[in-house]
Amino acid sequence: ANEGMWFLMHIKRLNQRDMQKMGLQLTPEEIYSINNQSLKDAIVQFGGGCTASIISDNGLVLTNHHCGYNVIAELSTAEQNHLKNGFWAGSMDQELKPQNLSVRFFVRMDDVSERILSQVNASMTEKEREAAINKEIAKIQEENNDGGKYTVSVRSFYQGNEYYYFVYEDYTDVRLVGTPPESIGKYGGDTDNWEWPRHTGDFSLFRVYADANGQPASYSPDNVPLKAKYHLPVNINGVKENDFAMILGYPGRTNRWMPxxxxxxxxxxxxxxxxxxxxxxxxxxxxxxxxxxxxxxxxxxxxxxxxxxxxxxxxxxxxxxxxxxxxxxxxxxxxxxxxxxxxxxxxxxxxxxxxxxxxxxxxxxxxxxxxxxxxxxxxxxxxxxxxxxxxxxxxxxxxxxxxxxxxxxxxxxxxxxxxxxxxxxxxxxxxxxxxxxxxxxxxxxxxxxxxxxxxxxxxxxxxxxxxxxxxxxxxxxxxxxxxxxxxxxxxxxxxxxxxxxxxxxxxEDPEELQQPLNDFQRSFRLLVEGLRTSGISRIRYPDANSTLRLSYGKVRALPKDPRNDADKNNYTTFKGVINKYKPNDDEFDLPKDMLEIYEKKDYGRYANEKGQLSVNFLTDNDITGGNSGSPVLNGKGELIGLAFDGNIEAMAGDVIFDDNLQRTINVDIRYVLWLIDNYSNAKHIVDELTIVEN
Ligand code: ARG
Structure with missing residues (x-):
């Protein structure tokens, strides 16, 4: 049930099928509505290659540390080393503006398959086909960009068997609000990358600015924090096995039809x-x-x-x-x-x-x-x-x-x-x-x-x-x-x-490959068409291609693993962070005050029911690179975590989904809040959030 990266405009179908049974309490309209405020208004593509979410009514943006990494490094010097030491703006005027960073809001989408495919016929070469399609795409862009206000992208799906267009609005004044030190945000480095059990505080915070009318504007000190249409509430009650988990984001690429x-x-x-x-x-x-x-x-x-x-x-x-x-x-x-x-x-x-x-x-x-x-x-x-x-x-x-x-x-x-x-x-x-x-x-x-x-x-x-x-x-x-x-x-x-x-x-485009390439492209399209119409393939969702998708699943453990000290192998704890600590190591060093604070074990309202601090957790959502920074939401659409990685055992997932192996690795939102609130003393940020607590 958890396989699939679905279009938001198709969730009505899914909703009736099994999302509700698994624990979703939202209506399709509350997730995706063209005219009314909905969940999709809080989801942005971040910096072109990642996902982020809006978490306050002052345009606060939450994404992964590894998604903010290049701008954090850009804004650092050997003397003022925010990458190494972390950074928190004490007030909005201290936030840092990188040279180039934008976030992209999703406005709407629609199916234009019939319109596009009516332009082509079976006797065309692939190049002729492409030219005819591009001509129609240009018209669709022109008709939907609202006089240049929006970016319109028309994309092919199912290997050229279907086409959809997407309307976006880009904001280009985005500033760094805060980040933990790299030793926390990238804890475990390349040794732990793509691995579970994991202990990484992979998050950073930004803010979107707009002009006085809330419109996109290039940087100006007069710009104001964006009042987005919607922001995600944050739920700090924690997660347990089989809890519903939904991820909205921009998965980059899968090749599930690859021959x-x-x-x-x-x-x-x-x-x-x-x-x-x-x-x-x-x-x-x-x-x-x-x-x-x-x-x-x-x-x-x-x-x-x-x-x-x-x-x-x-x-x-x-x-x-x-x-x-x-x-x-x-x-x-x-x-x-x-x-x-x-x-x-x-x-x-x-x-x-x-x-x-x-x-x-x-x-x-x-x-x-x-x-x-x-x-x-x-x-x-x-x-x-x-x-x-x-x-x-x-x-x-x-x-x-x-x-x-x-x-x-x-x-x-x-x-x-x-x-x-x-x-x-x-x-x-x-x-x-x-x-x-x-x-x-x-x-x-x-x-x-x-x-x-x-x-x-x-x-x-x-x-x-x-x-x-x-x-x-x-x-x-x-x-x-x-x-x-x-x-x-x-x-x-x-x-x-x-x-x-x-x-x-x-x-180089070798002459001798032109014809074979042409025939290959046509055949690959026919393969996907035939696999679908014959019913030989049961895949009902299109490959990822950096368009907005929803994936639903649940919190789900992997078999017990001696490397994880947590009592169940679906989460890790702060104790596990400390267990991995290696002083002065490139990947497993920690800030000194992190160790001192561990001794106090004072996690306040962020503690789990055992009094520990949960750090990362596993869900079985179907995601891939590009989903990094995506919000993980509970059945009510409240933020419970931040997706940041996949497990190495499941790396065939790019071309074939394996329900038993595939996991998404998430930062627990309580670890994020504890790092902001207690570790970094940035309480003014926590005050901006809408926190849901029993
Ligand atoms: N594997 C993660 C992804 O592709 C990136 C993690 C970055 N961390 C690292 N140690 N390089 O989304």
Missing amino acids: AEGIEQNVKYAYPAWVEGSKRSMDVMKKYMDKDESVNLMYASQYAGIANYWKNRQGMIDALTKHGTAATKRKIEAKFDKWANKPQNKDKFGDVIKTINNYYSLTNEKAQHDNYLISLLRSSKFAILPYRIGSGLENYATSNEAKRKELRPRLLALINSLYTDYHLPLEKEVMAAQLELYTSKSNYPLPELISQEEMKLDFNTYVDAIFNLSMFSSKERVEAFLEYPDSDLLANDPLYKLSSALLDKYR
Whole structure:
């Protein structure tokens, strides 16, 4: 019953089915209403990749620490280190405004499948199909954006078999209100990431500001806290096994329809390259980050992002292998193939499986290659930067004086924005490590760029040499180019040549794959259509794609685990936090006052019925990355926790849901409140909340 990430406009159906039976006490209208205030008005997409909720009538926003991580690091310096020490604004005027942070409210959605699909027919190529659909999408956007007030996004579901549009309103003045120290907010680090039992205080607080009329506005000291249409009440009565739990948020991506050979390709070709490439960069980055706190602050967020998916992809390899997921899917596809070759289906579906499998076998090597290349581009700033500025410089160099004068300010701004917050020795060594890995693993040794002789060099020596010759190795040199522009100089610049070659390779669309790709896309769409109409698949919800979903389930323990000292393996306690404590460790250190406060065991109204402080708990909701920061709600729609992770045993969940294994890891809202109220003494924040207590 707990499988599924559902559209809010479809909850009427679910509601009648089993949400009520499981404990939901809200009507569908109270969750999603276009015209009246409802739960959805308190749910926002945060910073593009996470979820958050509004928890006061002064626009207070609650999300994960790892979702606020990059802006907390940005707002920190080695001297005023909010990432390390935590931060609490004593009043609104002390809140900190990061450069770029926005939250997105969901206004409404609707089904436009018929309208979109009436534009296409079976004889179109995939490219023609895409063009026809995009034309219709542009019209739908135009009709629904209310004169530019809203952002309208039209998305495909079920592999292009259905289309829905979503209307959003974005607020761009969002400020940091408070955060615990990293040692609490990221307690357990990468060792505990994706693992249960867990003991992390993964939360941070922000505030949305608007103009005097409550409209979105860019930053101004005159802006006022947003009076959102709705904010979540907070329930501090605690949770127990089988309690109803509902999560609203923006899950990023699942691939529950992925064919067997696609899974096989990921397990054998794509993910191993991803894992290897990530680790190579992490090792280099860590070395420099550990030496210098200001370097640490520059790279902490990027490092955490790479490490997060490094562990995730290895977890997926292990889980998919262990559970034989590809074999399970193969059985389903054999069933489908039989159905597809019945006389009445054969014309349309007969070749689907063969076509799909052919495409994967043609692209296995490419998938591996691409993942090494992406690893390089993802972690090496100077692999991309010259390319990004290069075309502008080229244009500048070939323009006349008047035109140059006009181009100059924008180029300078671009240069300024790109040459910030990096550490050259780290960048050079990351690039060297990634180039070495890429050239050794791919059949594409950048022949024109790196000669056979150079290939034998130590890559650090090679990178040193090209950085010495290139103007892109410093902001001053690029700026000097604006004084003495010369296209030949640019064309021969070794970093520019390297960067352009890598990006050209990345964008390459090999001729021999065009037809197989076209046929694959069509077949994948038909596979999903056929699996649904034949009833072979019972999946009734669309894959996650960063659109708002509801997932419902319950608080649910995993089998007893000696690593968890709690009496039931569905929650953890503050005692467990202290048990893991390792002084001066990177991941398991704690602030000194945390230990002192533990001795007092004074948890007041935040204590559970055993007098302990509950820290994290488990539910069996179906969520994925992007749901981070999502509110966990009880049957009345009151906030009981904050979703922040999944368990590694269930990492095949991206492509196949396993009811027995899959769990969501949540911070107990009582731990959050205790950290704000008692540990951080930010009582004025607690006073803003609507707290429900027996
Ligand atoms: N695994 C979490 C997610 O993908 C991110 C946790 C961040 N913490 C960390 N130690 N890197 O949502």
